[in-house]
Amino acid sequence: MTTTVESAHALDPLFRPASVAVVGVSTSPTSPGARTFANLVRHFDGEVFGVNPAEPEIEGRRLSASLTAIGEPPDLVVIATPAESVLDILTEAGELGVKAAIVLSAGFAEAGEEGRRLQGLLAETARRHGMALIGPNSMGMISRPNSLFATFTNAVQEANAGGRVAVVGQSGGMAAIIYTICLAHGVGVDYLVALGNESATSLGEVVEWMMRPESGVDAVLGFVESLSGWDELAAAARMAAESQKVIAFCRAGRSQLGAAAAGSHIGAVAGDEKVLADLAAAGGIVEAATLDDLLDIAKARHVARPMRGRRVGVVTASGGAGSLFADLMTSAGLDLPELSPELQKKVFEVIPWFGSATNPVDTTAFIQSRPEEFCAVAGILAASGEVDAVMVFLGTLDPIAPRLVRSLTEIAARHPAVPVVVTWGGGSKRFKEELWRAGVATFDDPDRAVQALVGLAPARRVAAATGPVNAPSPFLDPLPGELTGGRSTVTLNEHDVRRLLEAAGLPVPAGALAADADRAVAIAAEIQGEVVLKLIAPGLEHKSDIGGVVVGVSGADEVRRQAERLFALGREHGSAVDGVLVEQRAPAGIELVCGVRRDRVAGPVVVVGLGGVLTEIIGEMAVRAAPLTRGDALDALEQLFAGRLLNHHRGLGPAAAEAVADLLVRLGDIIAATDRLVELECNPVIVSEAGALICDGLAVVGGDPDDSSTGRFLQ
Incomplete structure (x- = not known):
């Protein structure tokens, strides 16, 4: 009898096993091993084996003394034994040919130096045998399409009809909370993965699998404390953008205290907050500030199609609400296009002459007497081809609420490709629930409604795949070997940096x-x-x-x-x-800081911001992964100061912007191909229409290539 799943992807045995063994099934029904075993026996359609060398059976089910004693190796092994025995069990599994494992056991990197050593050995064992490994310190996982409930959490008892949503997180407790919140609000969840300490298989690898068509996932919701597996995560973000899916993370560890707590909790290494935030945004990953934001994205995706673009039309009976939505959407990176004269004319055929047919559309208070015509404005915008979604704001209008619900439901059904999202402040709950049941996402709070739109909208621009750099860079060749070949880092003075820049053909005075x-x-x-x-x-x-x-x-x-x-x-x-x-002396111009560094999580990155003495005072930077394209570089410049650096009449002109973009691309190529360059800061880079000139610089070289800089100019 064959129990092994045919695997086309390294994580298929994890998500789609045909057989599972639980090692550490104890006689205590509340232990993680016993609860996981019970969940699998109750739900899993494949074969389930229990392993306990001291007990021949539990509740009438025969147990094996070891993995070897089972006979044919299972696809997936779940380990729930004391930390000191896990390595031997994982080694046995690897030698038997097992291709996936989940370690529920705690006491590893989160517990101190010895735990970190043991965890390193687990990772080494998994890599040696080509095993996918979740954990240690994991709550387990759920793969509902495959009836796999390999977890000890009570969340599996919740009714779950399934859906096109996946939940992932290093914290099992937080992942389970998101899972149960989604189910409580009628959003089915197909996958739940609690990564734990991520000794081998990373967040990025799991999310990349979830973005594959065969997973059936449209939205990945995550509570994360470290963005590990950045290359795979960036690839997943590109897949999401290409297929109108969404990845949304609520991220802890953004403060120094939060990062320290993450380290003690899961042994995570937090990268620089600014680096991770910028790279996630550039990759098209939505950053959710709260769990409510994650829920709102999931709920909106549950009832509405993804937007085709980022253009939103707003319809309101309150000018103040229109101003608020304009602010919120601008901050969220959504577009409020000015409506064409032809479209404004159509709107004015419905609303009073003293209203406003720009965007946002202010219909004034005529909604009280003519609710159907108010809703008709939303239909006019949805049919126009000039917006990709319509936001409707309603106040306390219970006397006419049934008419509003009926009209908005009809409009949403008539224009399914243009989502209609409603913010209904102060209205009765039952009317909002009617809209939800009719497929119209409805919220009490404007901010939450806008966040839901962000989850429906495509990424503004997804950073290009970096690709490999084939040849090592000769950038450090002009320096003596003793400066770059040691185990400790060396900070170069400006003259040495100038020699490197000059030899590399970069612009210096x-x-x-x-x-x-x-x-x-x-x-x-x-x-x-x-x-x-x-x-x-x-x-x-x-x-x-x-x-x-x-x-x-x-x-x-x-x-x-x-x-x-x-x-x-x-x-x-x-x-x-x-x-x-x-x-x-350099000509007068705008002073920028341009640099590169190695982040502990994301690897080599390129940084640009305002330079000179203003670097530390203002502290606004844009970060992109290295190497990068010219488009990525220009996108980073566009990010600074809400685009004013490029678009203001006193900002960078087209030629100057291209010169800076070229410099950023060159710097990215250098650090991507020079593993002994830890950090290079060019500050100031004086930019004028004549070009970009590097007028000062510092560099950190040498040391262990796996070590990372503290990133002085990002602090």
Whole structure:
């Protein structure tokens, strides 16, 4: 008899097993092993085996003494034994050819150094045998289409007719709460995966499987504390965008305390908050601030089709509500297009002349006497082809509520490709429930209604797949090997960084390092025109704070005087002065910071923001995965200051924007192909219509390639 599922994907044995064994089925009915075994026996259509070397049977079901004693290996093994025995059991499973395992046992990375060591051995064992591994410290999982309830949670007792929703999270408790909240609101859930400590199989790998057509999933809802498996997660986001699906995460660990709590809870390594938030958004992943946001997305997807674009038409009888929706939708990245003159004319054929037919449409209070005509405006917008969804705002209108419900239901049925979402503040609950039953998503709060639209809308722009970088970069070649080959990191001074940038063909001002004042005068004479003098000394990262930078120096006498002052300044600060860097003064322009770094979770990333002394004061940055395309780079610039950096008349012109985009692409290529480059900060990069010029820089090199920078310029 064959119990093994035919697998086309590495995670198929996890989600679609034909047989399951539970190791650690105890005689205590409340133990995780016994409860998981009972859930499987009750629900699973395939073969279920129990393993306990000390008990031959439990409640009339025969148990095996070991996995080997079962005979033919099962597809999936669930381990619920003390932590110290898990490695031996997982090793036995791997040697038998088992391809998927779930470890419910706790006491690993979340418990200290020895636990981290044991967890590392579990991961190594799983990789060696090609096993998918969920956990340790997992609550288990549910794959309802396959009748698989491999979990000890009581959530499996909830009535679940199933749906095209999956729930995933490192925290089993939070994942179970989302699962039960969805079921309580009539949203069926097909999959629940509690990842636990993610020793081997990552969040990204699980979500990528869920985005495959054969899963049947349209929406993935997650409570996550670490965005692990970023490459697979980015691929899943692209799959979601291509197939009109949605991935939405409520993410903990966004503060320092939250990150510390995540570490103690699941042993997670939290990446930089800004990096993860930006990369998720650039990938088209929806960030939900609350569990209610996740629920609202699931409910809206349950009754409405996805939007074809991000254009929303708003219909309201309150000008104030229209203003509120305009603010909320702009903040959410949704578009409120101005309606065409032809469409406005059609609207004015229905609403009073003193109303407003722009977007939002303000019908005024005529809704009280003519509710059907008010609703007809929503139908006009839905039929126009100028919007992808219609938001309708209603107040306390119970006397005419039945007429509103009937009209809105008819409009939604007539235009199924354009979702109609209703915000009904103060109305009776029963009328809202009628709209839900009719397939019209209805909310009490405007903010929640807008969040639901975000879950229906396609991503504005999904970052392109990065692809492999085949050849190592020669970027660090100009440096001595002792600087880049050690196990500890080294911070390079500006002159060394300048050498690297210059050798890589990146734009830097003309200049050179002077060992004394005479050489400074000679370099300035070669440059001609005004120069900038900079003190170069070990450990001096912020030269301007001590007067170590002089701008706009001209004439031999002044160059000599300032150079001598800088050499003396370095000696006063106890530094072994490397020299004074003499550079051509850059033209006036906008100062940016452009850089790259390695994030602990996301890997190499590119960063851009406002530069100079404003970098730390304002602190607004955009982050993208490296390597990146020119389109990704321009999208990052568009993100800054709500697009004003590109679109304001005093912002970057087209040529300057292209120059910055080219620089960001080059920097991304460099860090993606240079594993010994930990961080490179170019600040300021002075940008004008003449191009982009890197006027200062710092770099961190060497060290363990698996180590990550603290990301000074992202803090």
